[in-house]
Amino acid sequence: MSLSTRFSDRYGPWALVAGASDGIGEAFAHRLAGAGINVVLVARRATVLAALADELRRSYGVDARCVVEDLTSEAMMGEIRQATDDIEVGLLVYNAGAAHGAVHFLDRPAEAAIGMISLNCRGPVLLAHHFGKRMRERGRGGIMLLSSMAAMSGGSYIAVYNATKSFDMVLAEGLWHELKPAGVDAMCLVVGATLTPSMLASRDSFRGYPGIMQPGDVADEGLAFLGRGPLWVAGEHNRALVGAMRPGSRVEAINGLSHATASIYGLPPVTVTGEDFNA
């Protein structure tokens, strides 16, 4: 899928992809570079990241910068700021954060849960806050947080992952409502089973999972929905499942909750319009 010039005007001149070295994040980097947007790539593997940056420069004629950093580290925000303070980041895609393996909560060290909370909650909060502020000042931009089908309910084996992905979904929905009036498009992209290197490394038989998707198709669907509404579920199969688990309009639910909060605190009610994934 190729993105329009309108897309790069709205979300360029730079995008930052957190978790960009393979799978869905790499697909985002290709799509964005293909639209003429320069890309900041963040992940831990330096050589993979450098090779991708070279490929993007060569194939699309864009600029690319690498930030080799663990998104859970204390130094992360400082490193990202150092690489981006002199450029305009118009789009943030927070992609990193899959569950690796399935183990009961009590049978994994508590530190593993804290690490996942750091990657999937602290990371998106810090990056959305930093870049969102600048986008709001400019009156344009986009923030996409990746969530999962696992966010729709609690469940055994990946209980903390489910909870962190719910956090990402609910945070993105709130940001959609707060930032839309300021001209910034936030959204949650709900992802189902997708053939990424990290999922295949966890379990190769995953290939046959019903409705399994390719990373490029997930990225295409997310980018096509940006600016249209608060939440998109990638894949028809997944949309049907989420539609059954969470029927009703997300737009109405988000507006309703925002109005209730505004009324409790004596603030003006704001209604934001948008498209639902299940409309």
Ligand SMILES: NC(=O)c1ccc[n+]([C@@H]2O[C@H](COP(=O)([O-])OP(=O)(O)OC[C@H]3O[C@@H](n4cnc5c(N)ncnc54)[C@H](OP(=O)(O)O)[C@@H]3O)[C@@H](O)[C@H]2O)c1
């Ligand atoms: N694949 C699926 O079936 C599936 C299903 C539902 C939801 N999702 C969602 O889709 C997103 C991508 O998942 P994925 O399967 O591609 O796996 P992933 O393990 O999230 O890896 C994706 C990218 O993130 C980077 N990354 C991971 N941990 C990092 C860290 N601590 N610091 C910096 N970079 C890090 C990895 O590169 P480095 O190793 O180089 O750091 C890689 O480039 C996640 O948010 C996940 O929740 C995926």
